Amino acid sequence: ARTHPLLEPRITELDPAAVPAALRAADLDVALIHEYDFVPAHAEPGLSSRELFTEPLYLAAPEPGALGDHSHSPWIVSPSGTLCRTMAERACEANGFSPRVRHEADDFDTVLALVALGQGVAIIPHLGALDPPAGVTLTRLPAFRRTQVAYRTGAAGHPAIAAVTRALRDAVPADLRSEAGQEP
Template identity: 50%
Template sequence: MLDVRRLRLLRDLDRLGTIAAVAKAHSYTPSAVSQQLAVLEREAGVRLLERTGRRVELTSAGAVLVRQAERVLSALEEADAALATVRGEVSGPLRIGAFPTAVRTILPTALVTLGREYPALELMVTELDPVEVPEALRERRLDVALVNDFDLLPVAPDDTLDAVELLDETVFLAVPADDATGDEPVARYRHSPWIAGSPGTACHAVTLQLCRAAGFSPVVRHHADDFDAVLALVAAGLGVSLVPRLAASRPPSGVALLPLELRRRTRIAYRRGAQDHPAVNAFTTAIRAATVEHVRR
């Protein structure tokens, strides 16, 4: 019988590319990962890995087993969800990941609702950038999370995760109020300093992509990941920046918000197979109600 934990290591080797990366993801030593994969090969009765120089690659049999491993892991999530449904009570830990804007706006209301309706749930929130969410879900550091992307820079589907839509919002160009114009707003500020998220974040990448589409490369003078800080910098006349509607409900004086055709899309993500878990369903219901209420206000 194949061991599920070893199947997960093989799946992660295919995803991460090196034994060292798999070891880091699971807090193992590289030697321990190699030993576990060797045991998996003996269990499978066929060679799963081959070395090419200093790299390890999957054989055709290893690639087949990885595809089957995804089905097995998804089936285990479904089994866990089914058992939780049979138990009836919505209880136990629920590890939630969310990006900073959501933590500040829609998430608190949802958490209050969950705490009131399901007192046996142990709610734990981690603030993180959406690009970090898939790995955190796969590594079971999170159970459910809010992620987002932009229509100009969509995120590729992930075979290990599922997601449902939550919010589609306008993105604004925040500019100093005394310098606001609605004529081709992005190109209008080609010579202005820009404020963008930290390199590696979706906000940073979409800023570069949007400006390039308008025919120029922006001079990013400041990096900030908190939109309150971004708007304060804009109000001080230190640059212009992209700001989604969720973060722009109360802009400070001195800031004008110019609507763009750019859209940001927020989704609720979880491991494939977990969609019917009572705790995931409870969170989905609560965060949707909180989002509707926030947008209405």
């Protein structure tokens, strides 16, 4: 908005499942979407996307350890039906177990607070774990979350879409730019 004063950006939080229809209906012009190694995105008719950055995933637990070490631990996961929940379930299944869900929370600060209280373990993306509380150990996993900017096919060249996309790319933290193939 500072560099383009005639643009009036508006933020809307939507369930990720509602984003494609909102973009196609022009209720949204641009959206941030995620995909995980364990939950690849499917192409949506009429929509295009471009990667902004890739970030590592971490096991958040009281002590260091591998994901497979927590087959009997209580888990803190996102609510059922969410992409993040599906990712956690599939990551655990890839390690030979189903998570024993104790808590469901969608806010990473809440999840980390529960881990710090000894209420379970969780999988957290890098940007959700920038300042973990005491009592939380982050162990990097061999998995990633990709954040993309999505828009209607053919709209990438529109000045407003290009300006928002450029502003989003400029806002990517320097430590993640190299992971996404961008120059720091």
